[in-house]
Amino acid sequence: xxxxxxxxxxxxxxxxxxxxxxxxxxxxxxxxxxxxxxxxxxxxxxxxxxxxxxxxxxxxxxxxxxxxxxxxxxxxxxxxxxxxxxxxxxxxxxxxxxxxxxxxxxxxxxxxxxxxxxxxxxxxxxxxxxxxxxxxxxxxxxxxxxxxxxxxxxxxxxxxxxxxxxxxxxxxxxxxxxxxxxxxxxxxxxxxxxxxxxxxxxxxxxxxxxxxxxxxxxxxxxxxxxxxxxxxxxxxxxxxxxxxx
Ligand SMILES: Nc1ncnc2c1ncn2[C@@H]1O[C@H](COP(=O)(O)OP(=O)(O)OP(=O)(O)O)[C@@H](O)[C@H]1O
Ligand SMILES: Nc1nc2c(ncn2[C@@H]2O[C@H](COP(=O)(O)O)[C@@H](O)[C@H]2O)c(=O)[nH]1
Numbered sequence: 001x002x003x004x005x006x007x008x009x010x011x012x013x014x015x016x017x018x019x020x021x022x023x024x025x026x027x028x029x030x031x032x033x034x035x036x037x038x039x040x041x042x043x044x045x046x047x048x049x050x051x052x053x054x055x056x057x058x059x060x061x062x063x064x065x066x067x068x069x070x071x072x073x074x075x076x077x078x079x080x081x082x083x084x085x086x087x088x089x090x091x092x093x094x095x096x097x098x099x100x101x102x103x104x105x106x107x108x109x110x111x112x113x114x115x116x117x118x119x120x121x122x123x124x125x126x127x128x129x130x131x132x133x134x135x136x137x138x139x140x141x142x143x144x145x146x147x148x149x150x151x152x153x154x155x156x157x158x159x160x161x162x163x164x165x166x167x168x169x170x171x172x173x174x175x176x177x178x179x180x181x182x183x184x185x186x187x188x189x190x191x192x193x194x195x196x197x198x199x200x201x202x203x204x205x206x207x208x209x210x211x212x213x214x215x216x217x218x219x220x221x222x223x224x225x226x227x228x229x230x231x232x233x234x235x236x237x238x239x240x241x242x243x244x245x
Pocket of ligand 1: 064
């Protein structure tokens, strides 16, 4: 302790730092090290962030794809898992980007081989998440984004428990959601009726999620920012979620 005191400049402690030039500050730094008997480490104090799994769900037409697309543009190190489906490709969709479009037989083979983390019949077509894709991208340190319908989110909750973060995306109102879905022009009126009726039931399951994010009309950027804030908060958690797939 004596050696520490000997390197301190004279004067009241409060004024110490403000009056010190770089040489004296360095001397003070070394003096503190000497007093403690160890050098100060420059290693990061916070543990490195771990890759996480984010499940984004919500009623059909709420904007899951739109939010995920913007999120990927805004943030590096995010892998959106391309799911497999037996449904026909829509105009503008790209195989391997929007979905892996496979036949029903191929899909059933994937189930048999236990290649899917989760799968479901969604509006009469198979949809499922390839496990290997998650493993590969997590090994590269990427955060994983899964986009599923509400029943898929419930299944994933059973499989992943608290090891993943579940976000429920909603429109600002039922009216806004229906208008958005009509405006997308991808469904026949019969299909629209099914999706809208399903959405009404799905909203009741919001309580099974960790977060709710409102994707209001014309406010896509705000929704994306909110999802980013959730990711940041989860990354800063001391007791991290551990994923094992
Ligand atoms: N904040 C927003 N304001 C206005 N339009 C939006 C907003 N977010 C998304 N959209 C539009 O709403 C439509 C539905 O969005 P999207 O296809 O992303 O929904 P989804 O939840 O992925 O639907 P599904 O579950 O049926 O695949 C699209 O035409 C999209 O461009
Ligand atoms: N349970 C799962 N749901 C999935 C998966 N991939 C996509 N989806 C959801 O299906 C609906 C309808 O999608 P669309 O492209 O036909 O309009 C939508 O809510 C998707 O999120 C999956 O692997 N499992």
